[in-house]
Amino acid sequence: xxxxxxxxxxxxxxxxxxxxxxxxxxxxxxxxxxxxxxxxxxxxxxxxxxxxxxxxxxxxxxxxxxxxxxxxxxxxxxxxxxxxxxxxxxxxxxxxxxxxxxxxxxxxxxxxxxxxxxxxxxxxxxxxxxxxxxxxxxxxxxxxxxxxxxxxxxxxxxxxxxxxxxxxxxxxxxxxxxxxxxxxxxxxxxxxxxxxxxxxxxxxxxxxxxxxxxxxxxxxxxxxxxxxxxxxxxxxxxxxxxxxxxxxxxxxxxxxxxxxxxxxxxxxxxxxxxxxxxxxxxxxxxxxxxxxxxxxxxxxxxxxxxxxxxxxxxxxxxxxxxxxxxxxxxxxxxxxxxxxxxxxxxxxxxxxxxxxxxxxxxxxxxxxxxxxxxxxxxxxxxxxxxxxxxxxxxxxxxxxxxxxxxxxxxxxxxxxxxxxxxxxxxxxxxxxxxxxxxxxxxxxxxxxxxxxxxxxxxxxxxxxxxxxxxxxxxxxxxxxxxxxxxxxxxxxxxxxxxxxxxxxxxxxxxxxxxxxxxxxxxxxxxxxxxxxxxxxxxxxxxxxxxxxxxxxxxxxxxxxxxxxxxxxxxxxxxxxxxxxxxxxxxxxxxxxxxxxxxxxxxxxxxxxxxxxxxxxxxxxxxxxxxxxxxxxxxxxxxxxxxxxxxxxxxxxxxxxxxxxxxxxxxxxxxxxxxxxxxxxxxxxxxxxxxxxxxxxxxxxxxxxxxxxxxxxxxxxxxxxxxxxxxxxxxxx
Numbered sequence: 061x062x063x064x065x066x067x068x069x070x071x072x073x074x075x076x077x078x079x080x081x082x083x084x085x086x087x088x089x090x091x092x093x094x095x096x097x098x099x100x101x102x103x104x105x106x107x108x109x110x111x112x113x114x115x116x117x118x119x120x121x122x123x124x125x126x127x128x129x130x131x132x133x134x135x136x137x138x139x140x141x142x143x144x145x146x147x148x149x150x151x152x153x154x155x156x157x158x159x160x161x162x163x164x165x166x167x168x169x170x171x172x173x174x175x176x177x178x179x180x181x182x183x184x185x186x187x188x189x190x191x192x193x194x195x196x197x198x199x200x201x202x203x204x205x206x207x208x209x210x211x212x213x214x215x216x217x218x219x220x221x222x223x224x225x226x227x228x229x230x231x232x233x234x235x236x237x238x239x240x241x242x243x244x245x246x247x248x249x250x251x252x253x254x255x256x257x258x259x260x261x262x263x264x265x266x267x268x269x270x271x272x273x274x275x276x277x278x279x280x281x282x283x284x285x286x287x288x289x290x291x292x293x294x295x296x297x298x299x300x301x302x303x304x305x306x307x308x309x310x311x312x313x314x315x316x317x318x319x320x321x322x323x324x325x326x327x328x329x330x331x332x333x334x335x336x337x338x339x340x341x342x343x344x345x346x347x348x349x350x351x352x353x354x355x356x357x358x359x360x361x362x363x364x365x366x367x368x369x370x371x372x373x374x375x376x377x378x379x380x381x382x383x384x385x386x387x388x389x390x391x392x393x394x395x396x397x398x399x400x401x402x403x404x405x406x407x408x409x410x411x412x413x414x415x416x417x418x419x420x421x422x423x424x425x426x427x428x429x430x431x432x433x434x435x436x437x438x439x440x441x442x443x444x445x446x447x448x449x450x451x452x453x454x455x456x457x458x459x460x461x462x463x464x465x466x467x468x469x470x471x472x473x474x475x476x477x478x479x480x481x482x483x484x485x486x487x488x489x490x491x492x493x494x495x496x497x498x499x500x501x502x503x504x505x506x507x508x509x510x511x512x513x514x515x516x517x518x519x520x521x522x523x524x525x526x527x528x529x530x531x532x533x534x535x536x537x538x539x540x541x542x543x544x545x546x547x548x549x550x551x552x553x554x555x556x557x558x559x560x561x562x563x564x565x566x567x568x569x570x571x572x573x574x575x576x577x578x579x580x581x582x583x584x585x586x587x588x589x590x591x592x593x594x595x596x597x598x599x600x601x602x603x604x605x606x607x608x609x610x611x612x613x614x615x616x617x618x619x620x621x622x623x624x625x626x627x628x629x630x631x632x633x634x635x636x637x638x639x640x641x642x643x644x645x646x647x648x649x650x651x652x653x654x655x656x657x658x659x660x661x662x663x664x665x666x667x668x669x670x671x672x673x674x675x676x677x678x679x680x681x682x683x684x685x686x687x688x689x690x691x692x693x694x695x696x697x698x699x700x701x702x703x704x705x706x707x708x709x710x711x712x713x714x715x716x717x718x719x720x721x722x723x724x725x726x727x728x729x730x731x732x733x734x735x736x737x738x739x740x741x742x743x744x745x746x747x748x749x750x751x752x753x754x755x756x757x758x759x760x761x762x763x764x765x766x767x768x769x770x771x772x773x774x775x776x777x778x779x780x781x782x783x784x785x786x787x788x789x790x791x792x
Contacts, residue, residue, distance in 0.1 A: 102127060102206040104159065106198050109210050113174075113184045114290060115217045116242070121180040121210060123159045123198035158201035164194050174212070186263075187244075188214050192289070215290025217242040221297055223593055224282050228300040228338075228615050231272050231307075238266040238284060240294065246287040251299070252280040272301045278624045279617045298586075298617035308333045312623040314750035318791055319578050320344070320614055321378035323644030324747050326729060328378075341379065341611055345416050350375030352408050355401040364404040365670045366655030372643050373653055377412070383610055384411040385639075386577035390570070391426050391461050393435040394673040402519040403431040404671050419570060419595075419604035420561040423462065427453075427557060428522040430503045436676065439523060440514055443499025443531025454494035456676055458486055463538075463565035470592045471585030472568040485565060486538060493536035493543075497556035500530030500549035525549035538563050561604060567595035571609060573682050578610075579619045581634040581692045587618040622792055625752060633792035635695035637679070638666030638707070640791075645711060645783045648747045649725040656720025662713075665706035667698045711784045715776050727775050734771035737762050737778075744782050757787055 103126045113119045161176040163169030169176045173194045176182045182196055193213040200206035221240040229236075236256070238249055241264050249256045249268035256268035266284065281296040303309075313332035317324035320341070332340050350371035355363040375381055388411050393403070410429060414422040426432050433439030436453040443449050459465055466482035467475040475483050501523040505511040513526045530549040534542055537559040543552055560566070571591040575583045591612045598608035613619060621627040636644065642663060646653070653659070663669045668679050680697035687696075713719050733739040741761055745753035753761075761781045768774040782788060 102200045102203045104198055104200050104206045104208040106196070106208040106210045110213070111210060112213045112215055112290070113182065114215045115184050115188055115244070116186050117184055117217070119182045119184070119212070121161075121176070121182055121196055121198070123161075123180060123208065125158060125200055125202075125206070159198040160201055162197045162199070164191070165197070174214075182212065184212075184214055188216065188289070213289070216244045216286040216288070216292070218292040219243050219247060219284040219286050219294040221282070221284050221294045223590070224297045224299055225599070227298070227590070227612075227617060228302055228620070229272055230302055231274050231277065233269070233271050236268045236270075236282065236299070238268065238282070239264060240284065242286070243284060244286050248285045248287075250283050250285055250293070252276055252282075255285070274303075276301045277303060278627055279621045297590075300615070300617040300620045302337070302620070308336055310746055311751035312337075314746060315623055315792075316340070316614070317378075318644070318750060319619065321382060321647075322372045322640065323647035324750070325647050325650065326747055329747065338611075338615065341614065344377060344379035345607055347377035347380065349409075349412050350377050350381060351412070352405040354405060359401050361395045361399065361401050361404060361671060362657060362660065364401050364408070365660045366657065368408075368655070368670045369643070369653060369659045370655035373646060373651060373655075379610070380412055380415050382578065383415040383574070383606070384408065386574055387411055387415060387422070389577070389673075389678045390573055391422075391432070392673050392676050392678050393431050393671075394676070395671050396674060397435055398431065400517070400519060403434065406519045406521075407431040414606075416607040416610070418602070419566065419606055420557065422606070423457075423561060424554070424557045425522075426461065427457070427498065427553060428501070430517065430519050430521075430523050433501060433503065433523050434517045434519075438498050438501055439517060440502050441495075441499045442513070442529050443496055444529055447499075447531075449492075449495040449499050449531055451491050451495040453498055454491050457560065458490070458494065458538075460676060462560045462569065463563050464569045468565050468568045470564075470568060470589050472572045472583075472588040472592075473585060485563070489536050490538060494556055496531035496533065496535045497537070497543065497552050500526050500528075501553075502526060502529075525553075566604075567592040571595050571613070574609065575613050576634065576682055576692070576694060578613055579616075579634075580632050581694060582631040584618060587616055590616055628792055631691060633790050635693060635699065636789060636791050637695045638663055638668035638698060638703070639670065641666070641707060641789065642710060644748075645714060646723075646725075648744075648783065649714065649727060649779065650729070651714075651723060651725050653720065653723040656723045658720040659723065662706070662710045662719060666703045666710075707789070708784050711780055715780045715783075727772075727779060730779065731771050731775045734774045734778075737765040737774070740765070740775060740778050741782070744778055748782055748788055752787075752792065753782065754787060757782070757785055 105124045107122050107124075111119050160167065161178065161180060163176055163182070164173045166173065169182075171185055173189050173191070174182055174184045176196060180198070193211045195209045196212055197207055197209040219240060219242050221238055223239045225237045225239075236249060236251070243260065243263050243266055245260045247258065247260060247266060249258045249266055251268070251270050254270065256270040259267045261267055272280070278301060279298050280301050282299050283296045284294045286292050310329055310333060313329045314324045316332060316337050317328055321328070335343070352364060352367050352371070372381055388408070391411075393407055395404070398404070407429060410425055414425055427438065430439060432453070436456055437450040438453045441450045441453075463485050465485060467485055469475055477483055502513050503515040503518045503523055504520045505515050506518045509515070511524075513529045525548070527549050530552065532546055534545045535552070536542055537556060539559075541559050543555050547555070568588060572583070572588055575588065575591065591609060594605075594612040595609050596603055598605040602608075622632055642659070660669050664672070673679050680694045682694050683692070684694045684697040685691060686693035710719065714725060730740060730743055733743050741753060741758055742751075745751050761778060764781060765774050765778055768777055
């Protein structure tokens with residue numbers, strides 16, 4: 061406190077006032093003019109007075125500074141009437157506190173004990189210090205002797221797990237790699253409640269070893285536990301414990317084949333039992349491709365449809381065909397517009413070749429396909445000066461083939477803005493940019509014709525480029541990316557495909573639909589996230605590896621949990637779309653066929669004739685919900701009274717009549733068991749329902765069978781009743 065000259069004179073004249081001022085200033089003045097034990101004239105307080113903060117987290121501290129109590133000032137003023145006591149100074153708001161912060165005596169702290177900002181925001185160190193707790197101190201900027209401190213107990217962070225590898229282990233010894241963040245030395249991996257021997261690799265990776273018991277077969281939860289201080293556990297991931305390959309049950313094999321082929325057969329079930337699930341996938345990826353032969357001059361699209369049924373029934377590459385068909389329902393072309401069978405032969409051969417390749421390759425092949433060029437008007441899309449490029453493909457490649465209309469989280473859920481509205485993925489300006497990207501392409505020239513830009517539609521190979529018909533101006537693409545002017549037709553298309561391929565929506569948009577097609581219409585967000593993580597990086601730094609994605613979908617713990625009937629959930633599975641329904645029944649009946657013409661008519665009656673989607677949106681939309689519920693059930697869009705009867709009629713005609721002159725069934729392996737109704741039902745249930753025929757259905761079928769004595773008639777009745785049942789309609 062500064063004392064003016066006038067005050068100095070008064071102090072000499074009035075000793076009593078000297079004592080009063082000493083009270084006012086908080087000083088004890090001795091006779092020789094010195095002070096003794098000066099008391100702080102300012103008081104500092106810190107809130108909170110104590111805190112618990114996890115490593116890397118933050119804690120806001122506030123400091124309040126006040127002057128000496130008002131009663132002390134009043135007492136000093138009462139000693140002499142000439143002294144005018146100054147008014148009390150009110151506490152300043154926290155943002156204006158004149159304090160300096162330190163941690164363990166270090167101004168502003170440091171990386172070892174944590175840092176603190178000028179506004180009191182403390183950030184704990186990433187690694188706990190040897191000295192714990194630490195002390196956060198606020199010192200008055202006006203009086204360094206005025207301080208207050210808070211004791212901060214530092215705790216280990218809460219660990220976060222993002223992935224576990226492998227997701228499937230066999231009974232017996234296993235090793236796991238856990239990735240995530242906020243792991244600390246001493247962290248432990250917990251497997252089904254048991255602590256594993258764990259090696260700390262880094263804050264983002266742990267390795268653990270353990271042993272799974274036969275009692276743990278099924279889904280087991282895995283989490284990470286950080287040690288004290290502040291011991292805490294992460295969220296959980298799922299690992300499937302499976303029996304060794306030679307212990308795969310017939311039921312598990314049949315269910316796996318339901319998801320990965322056009323339908324189980326007794327022979328294929330036995331094969332999977334012998335080699336195991338993963339080995340079967342590896343075998344399928346290497347199987348020879350069931351190609352579509354070139355049609356004759358007089359053939360129509362029916363020729364390609366016949367080969368679709370023939371390949372599905374006889375082809376060794378069952379998985380490739382299922383995936384290729386699923387992709388063809390995302391990347392749609394249709395005979396509603398294209399009546400040339402060569403277009404579909406070329407298209408399906410391309411789909412099958414790319415089904416286990418890379419999504420970026422598939423997207424580029426689709427963009428250059430003359431079949432797509434004709435269906436969505438890329439072919440002869442002129443970008444000359446004054447031309448308005450066609451927007452059809454530009455719009456659908458974004459909306460339907462890659463990213464969808466709204467931004468997605470990695471688990472497939474919608475991202476929303478502050479008002480809860482979906483965030484669009486693109487604008488009309490983006491559409492215009494891509495419509496210009498896809499200019500300058502025309503069809504291959506027909507034999508004997510002169511090559512030029514306006515070639516007639518011809519389906520012999522990829523489209524060809526004409527730079528003088530390409531829009532060469534700059535083009536706005538996704539995420540604000542701009543393609544500079546002057547690019548060639550081929551280079552701009554490559555840039556456009558890469559721009560789409562790298563958009564974060566592609567993983568969840570494509571992965572979710574493939575899960576729908578192969579496993580379930582209502583996957584959990586965690587299931588989607590695990591598959592999307594593989595889409596984004598197959599483990600070797602490769603994005604878009606469809607082989608890895610399909611493997612992840614089929615081997616995921618959520619896909620496999622139904623292998624244990626006790627773990628089946630009511631939302632698991634999906635309605636068999638008509639073609640899957642027909643082919644599963646035919647394969648279970650050991651059917652031989654040339655793909656006969658009548659099969660496509662049965663499919664048409666169920667509203668799914670091959671290659672005849674009514675629109676680019678496929679036979680049914682992936683977002684369709686089962687009426688009266690919030691459950692997704694895309695295939696239910698095709699189910700009504702008429703199509704339900706068509707399904708039953710198909711089974712009836714297959715078993716009791718015929719579905720084509722050259723389509724024959726062979727139920728002899730089932731007839732051999734017909735003397736025992738229970739054995740007959742077991743054998744049919746094993747192939748059609750992977751052994752899950754319900755007790756109520758079994759009772760109904762048994763009552764019908766006991767009234768039939770002829771073995772062949774009994775077998776046909778059993779097959780008809782089970783294959784036509786509602787239980788078979790839904791694939792679990």
